[in-house]
Amino acid sequence: MDHFWPTLPLIVPKSEGIALWWPIAWWIFQIVVMVFLLVMVAKWAQQMDRNMNADQKESVNDQSQHPPVQG
Secondary structure, three states, X not given: OOOOOOOOOOOOOOOXXXXXXXXXXXXXXHHHHHHHHHHHHHHHHXXXXXXXXXXXXXXXXXXXXXXXXXX
């Protein structure tokens, strides 16, 4: 048990491995995608909040325009 991570059983001669730019590019790509998703979800949530507040104000206005029913 020399290695923790599994490796291919075949050895590639003269392999340089993964270039240094690849992990950096992958992390930047992931950060950009996650920030985009967070911004989209935040905008969606704010829009839902605005719609709920508008609906509540509208229902309050509707109730104030009609006099209470006395029975």
